[in-house]
Amino acid sequence: MSILVAGNLANTGFFLTTKLREKGFDVELLVEKNPPFESDPKNSGCFKSEDTSWIKYYDKSKKKWKFDIIKLMKKYDLIIAITELPMFALLSFKPYISICTGSDLSELVHSKSFKGYLLRFAYYFAKHVIFVLPSQLYDVKKIGLKNAVFLPLFRIYHDEEKSKVVKNGKKHFVFFHPTNHIWRIKGNDIFLKAFIKLAKEREDVFLVTINRGEDAQKSINLLQTGDIEGKYEILPSTLNQDNLMEYYLKADAIVDQFKVEAFGFIGLEVLNIGKPLICYINLENYNNLYGEKPPVINSNNSEEIFNLMNKIIDDKSFYEKICKDSHNWFKKFHDENMLIDKYSKLITGSLDIKKRYK
Numbered sequence: 001m002s003i004l005v006a007g008n009l010a011n012t013g014f015f016l017t018t019k020l021r022e023k024g025f026d027v028e029l030l031v032e033k034n035p036p037f038e039s040d041p042k043n044s045g046c047f048k049s050e051d052t053s054w055i056k057y058y059d060k061s062k063k064k065w066k067f068d069i070i071k072l073m074k075k076y077d078l079i080i081a082i083t084e085l086p087m088f089a090l091l092s093f094k095p096y097i098s099i100c101t102g103s104d105l106s107e108l109v110h111s112k113s114f115k116g117y118l119l120r121f122a123y124y125f126a127k128h129v130i131f132v133l134p135s136q137l138y139d140v141k142k143i144g145l146k147n148a149v150f151l152p153l154f155r156i157y158h159d160e161e162k163s164k165v166v167k168n169g170k171k172h173f174v175f176f177h178p179t180n181h182i183w184r185i186k187g188n189d190i191f192l193k194a195f196i197k198l199a200k201e202r203e204d205v206f207l208v209t210i211n212r213g214e215d216a217q218k219s220i221n222l223l224q225t226g227d228i229e230g231k232y233e234i235l236p237s238t239l240n241q242d243n244l245m246e247y248y249l250k251a252d253a254i255v256d257q258f259k260v261e262a263f264g265f266i267g268l269e270v271l272n273i274g275k276p277l278i279c280y281i282n283l284e285n286y287n288n289l290y291g292e293k294p295p296v297i298n299s300n301n302s303e304e305i306f307n308l309m310n311k312i313i314d315d316k317s318f319y320e321k322i323c324k325d326s327h328n329w330f331k332k333f334h335d336e337n338m339l340i341d342k343y344s345k346l347i348t349g350s351l352d353i354k355k356r357y358k
Contacts, residue, residue: 001078002077002078003025003351004030005080006069006082007082007099010265011041011044013031015156018046021054023340025344031057031058032057037238037240043241044156058072069085070091073089073092077094078097079092079095080096081126082101083101086119086123089122090122090125090126097346098126099130099132099153100130104119105140109139110139127350128149129147129148130150130346131148134282134289134290135261135282137285152268152334154340155265157269157334157336172206174207174250175206175254175255175278176209177255178209178266180212181210181212181215181218182214183219186257188219188258190258190300191302191305194302195309198310199226199232200227206233208232208251209233209234211236211237216237245269253297255277256278256279259280261281262286263279271326271329272327272334277297278308290333292329
C-alpha cells in the first residue's frame with residue numbers, strides 16, 4: 001500500500017517520511033520546488049543525497065500546479081496532507097489524514113474565504129485530523145471536529161551525543177531568541193522590552209537573535225533605540241539546523257513565542273537538550289492533553305519576564321532544576337520511537353479502511 005506525505009512546512013514532512021521509510025512503509029514525499037530555506041530537506045540536518053527518488057516536487061511557477069498535485073495524489077492509497085494540502089487531498093478522492101501545523105487551524109479554517117471553507121470541508125472528510133499543539137484544542141472544539149486526534153508533531157531531534165552542552169565561553173548569560181519576528185503572532189516585542197530593561201540594569205547579559213520574519217527590522221530598531229549597544233547580536237536568516245544547534249548549545253536560555261499559547265519546534269528542541277525555555281503556554285491545555293505540565297519559564301508579561309530572567313541568572317539551583325526537568329519531560333512525552341509508533345498505528349488503521357469514493 002503506497003503512501004504520499006504531502007507538504008513540508010519546516011521539514012515536518014521530510015522527518016516523518018524518513019522515519020516511516022525506516023519502519024518499512026512504502027512512502028514518498030511531495031514538496032515544493034525551490035522551497036523556503038527552512039522547508040528545504042537539504043537544510044534539515046539529516047539529509048542524505050544518495051537516494052532522493054522518493055522526493056517528488058510540485059512547481060508553483062506552472063499554471064496547472066494545483067492540478068498536478070491532485071493528479072499525483074491519485075496514484076497513492078493514502079495521503080498524509082500537511083498544513084493546507086488537505087484541500088488537494090479532498091479533491092483527489094483518496095483516503096487521507098490531515099496534519100494541522102499552526103495558523104491553518106487557528107486562522108485560515110475560521111476565515112470566510114474560499115480557502116477557509118474548503119479547508120474546513122477537507123477536515124470534516126479526513127480519516128483523522130491530527131492537531132499538534134495544545135493551543136489548537138480550542139479550534140478543534142470551535143469547528144466541531146469529531147475526527148480530531150492530538151498527537152505531537154513528529155520530528156527527528158539531535159541525539160544526546162551531539163547535543164552535549166557547550167559552555168558559551170563568555171562571562172555573560174546568553175539568551176538565544178531564534179523565533180521568526182512576527183509580533184502579532186509571536187509577541188517578540190514582549191520579550192525584547194524585557195531584555196532591554198535587563199541589559200540596562202546588568203552587565204552580564206547578552207542576546208542573540210535572527211534577522212528573520214516580517215517584523216525583523218522592527219525588532220532590530222527596538223534594540224538599536226534601547227541604548228544597549230554591544231549587548232546583542234543579529235544573525236543572518238540563512239542558518240540551517242546544524243547552525244542553529246550550535247547556538248542552542250552555547251546559549252544559557254532560549255526564548256520562543258508569547259502569543260500562540262504553545263511552543264513549537266524551537267521549544268521542543270530546547271527541552272530535548274535540557275535548557276530553560278522562556279515562552280508563554282496555556283498550562284491547563286498542556287495538563288489536559290499530556291497529563292503533566294512542561295517545566296517552562298511561563299509568562300506573556302514583559303515585567304514578569306524581566307523578573308524571571310533575573311531569577312534564572314541568580315538562582316543556580318532553580319536554573320539546574322529546570323534544565324534537568326526539561327529534558328526528563330521531553331523524553332517522557334516526545335521520545336522519537338514512541339511517537340513514530342503512534343503515527344504508524346494511525347496510518348496502518350487508515351490503510352485498512354475501504355476507499356470512501358470507490
